[in-house]
Amino acid sequence: MAKDKETERSVEVSAVAAVSMILHAVKHSHEAVHGVLLGSFSGGQVKISEAVPVCHGAPTLPLLETALALIKAADDSSNSVVGWYVSPRLESDERPGPAALKIVAGLASSDDKEKEPALVVLRNKDLDKIVLDNERSMIDSFQALGKDFGQQWLKPLSTGIDNEETIKAGVKKALKGEINIEDLIDHFEAESSKKSRWFPNDSLKALLK
Amino acid sequence: MGPDDDLPTLIQRKDHLNVLRYIRAHQLRKPELVVSHGLELLGNDLTKKSVGGDESARLSALEQVCLAALDLHNHDLADQCLSQLKASQGMESHRFRRLLARCLETAGDLDGATKVYNEMLQANPANLVALQRKYAMLKAQPNKETEAMDALNEYLTQNMADSAGWYEMAKCRMNMADYKGAAYALEEVILSCPLEASLHCELAEVYCTVGGLENLMAARKHMAQSLELDPSNGRAQFGLMVVANAYLLESEKSAKKHHDEHEVAVAKELIKYGGDQLLQAYKGAPMFAAVKTVVEEYQDDSASNE
Numbered sequence: 085m086a087k088d089k090e091t092e093r094s095v096e097v098s099a100v101a102a103v104s105m106i107l108h109a110v111k112h113s114h115e116a117v118h119g120v121l122l123g124s125f126s127g128g129q130v131k132i133s134e135a136v137p138v139c140h141g142a143p144t145l146p147l148l149e150t151a152l153a154l155i156k157a158a159d160d161s162s163n164s165v166v167g168w169y170v171s172p173r174l175e176s177d178e179r180p181g182p183a184a185l186k187i188v189a190g191l192a193s194s195d196d197k198e199k200e201p202a203l204v205v206l207r208n209k210d211l212d213k214i215v216l217d218n219e220r221s222m223i224d225s226f227q228a229l230g231k232d233f234g235q236q237w238l239k240p241l242s243t244g245i246d247n248e249e250t251i252k253a254g255v256k257k258a259l260k261g262e263i264n265i266e267d268l269i270d271h272f273e274a275e276s277s278k279k280s281r282w283f284p285n286d287s288l289k290a291l292l293k
Numbered sequence: 294m295g296p297d298d299d300l301p302t303l304i305q306r307k308d309h310l311n312v313l314r315y316i317r318a319h320q321l322r323k324p325e326l327v328v329s330h331g332l333e334l335l336g337n338d339l340t341k342k343s344v345g346g347d348e349s350a351r352l353s354a355l356e357q358v359c360l361a362a363l364d365l366h367n368h369d370l371a372d373q374c375l376s377q378l379k380a381s382q383g384m385e386s387h388r389f390r391r392l393l394a395r396c397l398e399t400a401g402d403l404d405g406a407t408k409v410y411n412e413m414l415q416a417n418p419a420n421l422v423a424l425q426r427k428y429a430m431l432k433a434q435p436n437k438e439t440e441a442m443d444a445l446n447e448y449l450t451q452n453m454a455d456s457a458g459w460y461e462m463a464k465c466r467m468n469m470a471d472y473k474g475a476a477y478a479l480e481e482v483i484l485s486c487p488l489e490a491s492l493h494c495e496l497a498e499v500y501c502t503v504g505g506l507e508n509l510m511a512a513r514k515h516m517a518q519s520l521e522l523d524p525s526n527g528r529a530q531f532g533l534m535v536v537a538n539a540y541l542l543e544s545e546k547s548a549k550k551h552h553d554e555h556e557v558a559v560a561k562e563l564i565k566y567g568g569d570q571l572l573q574a575y576k577g578a579p580m581f582a583a584v585k586t587v588v589e590e591y592q593d594d595s596a597s598n599e
Contacts, residue, residue: 116468142467142475144498146535147528153590158583173468177435182470272528281579 092128094242095167095202095228099292101135102226102245103254104285105206106215107265109171110255112140118184119267120151121167121204122159130166130202130228136283137267142183151268158283165191167202167228175208180229180237188237203229203237215255222248254292263291309334313354324361328370331358339377352381359392363399371396387413391422403430424448428461438469456485463499472502490523494532501536506543510556512536513563520570527574533567534591541595564595 101121108117122134138151152165168191170184180188180203188203205227214220222245232239245251257263266274271282300321303312309330316323334354335341342351359374375389375396382389390409397406407430410423428448431441442465449458463478479496486492497515500508516536519529537560544557568588575584 141464142470144467144472144495145502145504145539146498146532149535150531150587153587154580154583157586157590158580172435174433174435179435181468183468186470269528272526272531283580283583 093130093200093230094128094244095130095132095204097132097204097226097228097243097245098123098134099245099247099250099254100289101132102222102251103258103292104135104137104265104288105169105171105204105226106211106251106255107258107263108135108137108140108267109206109208109211110259111265111270112267114173115140116142116173116181116183117171117267118143118187119169120155120165121169121202122155122161122163123166124163125166125199128198132166132202132204133161133163134284135169136285137265137270139267139269141269143187147268148187154268155283165201167191167204169204169206171206171208178205178207178209178227180205185237189235192231200231202241204243205229215252218249218252222251250292254288257291258288263287304330307333310350310354313357317353317357322364324364327357327361328365328367331355331361339373348381352378356388356392360395363395366399368396368400371399394423394426398426398430403434406430419451421448421452424451432465438465441465442469453481454485456482459485463495467499472499475499476503476508488522490519490526490529493519493522494526494529497529497532497536501532501539504539504543506540506547509536509540509543513540513560517563520567524570525574527571530567530570530574534564534571534588537561537563537567538591538595561595564591568592 101123105119108119111117117137117140119135119137119139121132122136123130123132125131136151136155139147155165168184168188170180172179172181184203188201191201207225207227211225214222214225223243226243226245228241228243229237230239230241231237258265265285265288266280266282268282271280274280298311298315300312300315303315304326312330313327313334315321316327331354332339335351335358339355339358355374355377359371359378362368362370362374375392378386378389378392384390390413394406394409394413397403397409407427410427413420413423424444424447428441428444431437431444442462445458445462445465449455449462452458459478459481463475463482466472466474466478476496476499479492479499483489483492483496493515497512497519500512500515513533513536516529516533519526520533523529540560541557541564544552544560568591571584571588572581575581578584
């Protein structure tokens, strides 16, 4: 996979993370959706192993704090928070939006460039056709962004996705009702919210095995 | 249509006119039903004249079928409806011009639609439908957030009592990360719906996001009010802990003259209360362990500030 020569940073999105982001966007297709990215930093590469849906509509500080606290408490893997994802409200919009930019800037806790979080934008244009058509590549459906010289997360990074076939098969299975994705707001609003597990979503990982 | 007639009964009886009336009266969004019953009522070419013996009933049905056709992206049927309405009412009818603008919007001719709405507004600057549609068109386009907010502002200037409009403004502002503006708009919504728990919870979250001691006090009050109205609201239970904790942290950082011991004590009690509510609510649930860890962290932090 090609690396950005200047900063040598690149982002790899796992199948589980990709499916989670797509299903979150499908579930709330009339609003922007946001979530946390978990994974690891390795040299100049950000490996995204999970995408945890947080909200639909604009995120607020209490929601973000609650989500991060619950993830930290429930995650027994060695994953850390490596970034934030957003799927814009409009199909033709590819910009992350001011809310996502503020959040990812807030997640950057150290001056260590290698541990700089990534902002991933899920491009909605023709996503349904791309997912349902085995001939079309998903490579352009995810765009990772890093910090630019203006300290904004608007610099495109080299973005790779893991195993497109698995992603497409997973999305198709999920759309047939085999799996339900809920973000934190859905979890709070569902009648049986206390009975379901918002994170980790083991059923999604099991579906993709 | 009798007072006890529901939609399934009317459909079963094939009472097409009253099916359309029912859908209109209850503001249901069922475009397929409207089109199928509308075509039965008006004929496939929409030329049947006798519709309940009433010309206005026929015109209302045509208008309804036109809007349903637009919803289904059936441009041909919408055009047919428009032609029938134009023949009957002429181009100068306001209702016709409104429909024409909607058809132009669906066809992607936003400039044409804007022109029609602007003409309507020139004739009547308080035409709320035209103002609403101008906002809706801008909202549907990327990179037009500022213009959309200006259009919505213009609408709200004419219709300050529209709480749905103010809620829309709050959402727009939040999407632009203008949380101060969102708080103002949500306050207007709450004036109309003071007993809505979810609104108080949202407003509290927005105040907490803005930050500052005064806003965090307001956040605490609204979050507590949300829980008062709906004690089972998990979002508010977590929210109460978070905003009360944020108040404690801000209070520590602030100057001595702003430090209120009584309010600090209240914040600590609110953290304890929110945490206890959460532990009760999640007892036996899959996420209990994680929730317990989070609650204990918040409660330990607040206790260590004593």
